Amino acid sequence: MANMVKKVLIVDDFPLDAELTKRVLESCKDAPEVVIVSDGEEALHELGKTHDFDAILLDLALPKVDGFEVLKEISAKPYLSHVPVVVLSSTRNEADRIRTLMMGAKDFVEKALDYSAFKEDLTRKLARHGLCCTRLHDRA
Incomplete structure (x- = not known):
């Protein structure tokens, strides 16, 4: 059976944080397709039209609809x-x-000031759920 490319939704209103999160995913051996949205309303719209995400990486402090409300909607x-x-x-x-x-989140990752600490924590949590990050391309 061929490996299917996984798809991950990143919901973050801060472009630098979204880019750093995407970089962690791209460093994975089997890098997923990444979709980035910048607010909770966009996230709910994307999830309503596309039912093929393998994971959702969700910030809490979002404009329009906050992360708690998005999580509530996802759980429902x-x-x-x-x-x-x-x-x-x-x-x-x-x-x-x-x-x-x-409310149904599988894990919680603190956005660390240190990128390598954030990368290590996020990679470990994604691997725990069988997502893309079991091995990295590099250790940088």
Whole structure:
């Protein structure tokens, strides 16, 4: 059976964070197709029209519709119930972390100031869910 290219939705309103997240995914051995949207409304629109995402990487602090509301909507849609959501956030608030996990997120990654720490944490969490990051092209 041929390997199918996986598809990941990145939802982040800060272009640099979205680009760094995309770079982590591109460093994976089997790099997925990446779609980036910049607010919660766009995310819900994309998820409503396209049902082929293998993972959603979701920021919490989003314009229009925040990440908590997006997560709530994802959890309410049976056709998205199998798609793991990994929350990416700069919040250090433990209550937010617990709330997202209780709402159905599979993991939570803090946006670290240090790119290598962020890359290592995100790679490990994606691999935990069988996504693209079991081996990296490089260790940089």
